[in-house]
Amino acid sequence: MASTDHPTILIVGASRGLGHAMAEEFANRGWNVIGTARAGGRTELHELAEQNPNVRVETVDINADDQIAALRERLAGKRLDMLFVNAGTTTTDPLAQVGAVSAEEFTRVMLTNALGPLRVIEALQANVPADGLIGAMSSGQGSIADNVKGSREVYRASKAALNMLMKSFAAREADAPRAMALLAPGWIRTDLGGPDAPFTMKEAVPKLVDVLIEKRGRPGLEYLDRFGKTVPW
């Protein structure tokens, strides 16, 4: 049973990697966590939920509108103190130059990293109160200003698109903004980050959670790294 007097976070894309580690970190800090996995298999999130009564598993594929609508129905009336879309992907060959990437592959990455997160946020934003936070996992690679070296071209483009869509979303409530965050976690050792990434989840995730909790007190959209420092757009 979830604790009624503790805040609740919905983490979309919590089956493994950073999303799962964030779910565990929030749960360890006394939050009620609703994590999502895609339907089908048993994941690390299911294991976490078995060990921790404050963690609950939901299912959604962020590229499936019907599944987003069903999730909204299931969560109708549920207060979400934080709504955080962590789900993301990259091209099969992460280093492929854009001309070598098929239209299908380009579309898959753009849908997952840019359109999907905003579809989820639009569907569930009514669950987030005025003092809540809405966020998504971006990347330092989404910074146009910082892109001096290129590489990971389609991934960069998808995270820049995510950033722009969040800017537009935030602009809709310019008069009474809620707290919103785009996070750049750093290069972290996960399935997506790969084995050469310099930082572990253990190093990064508590800092990311600190940044979100602090940001909740500051209305408006910010693009922040794991130290709480602003990333140039």
Ligand SMILES: NC(=O)c1ccc[n+]([C@@H]2O[C@H](COP(=O)([O-])OP(=O)(O)OC[C@H]3O[C@@H](n4cnc5c(N)ncnc54)[C@H](OP(=O)(O)O)[C@@H]3O)[C@@H](O)[C@H]2O)c1
């Ligand atoms: N690792 C890094 O160095 C790094 C750096 C910057 C930003 N990021 C961002 O951080 C986030 C998490 O990355 P990670 O490194 O933890 O990657 P990961 O280990 O590959 O995990 C990706 C997560 O996203 C979920 N996901 C992917 N497509 C989805 C979809 N269509 N619907 C629902 N869930 C979906 C996956 O679910 P399944 O298990 O079902 O596939 C999984 O839970 C991503 O947005 C990534 O771009 C990572």
